[in-house]
Amino acid sequence: MAYFDELLPTSLAGNGLPVRRIxxxxADRAVRLSAELYRRGFYSSAVFFPTVPQGQAGLRIMIRADIDQxxxxxxxxxxxxxTDAA
Structure with a gap:
């Protein structure tokens, strides 16, 4: 998780859990990004209101311990x- 937090710092960095939100x-952007990541071989779920506060939609990422750096x-x-292109 520390390595992931170095690569993609989020507000949840260092919280001890394997889940992060980018x-x-x-919300529409989060859905598009999630779909494109899936097309590229990576699963993430789009999260948006009411799961997260209004205007804070994003990608929910769960990191497994067996994922290579x-x-x-x-x-x-x-x-x-x-995210730079969108």
Missing amino acids: TVGD AVLATFADHVREL
Whole structure:
């Protein structure tokens, strides 16, 4: 989790749980990003109001202990590319 938090810092970094939310703001954008990540081979679920506060929609990520650091780095690259472009 520490490695993931270095790659993609979130407000939940360091909380001891394997779940993170990458906030993107808009619910439709979160759904589009989730679908594109899935198309690229990575599952994340879009979360939005009422699950999270209004305007804080994002991607819910759960990291397993058996995920290789190279895979996490690739995932982070995709997230950064998509969130910078969207």
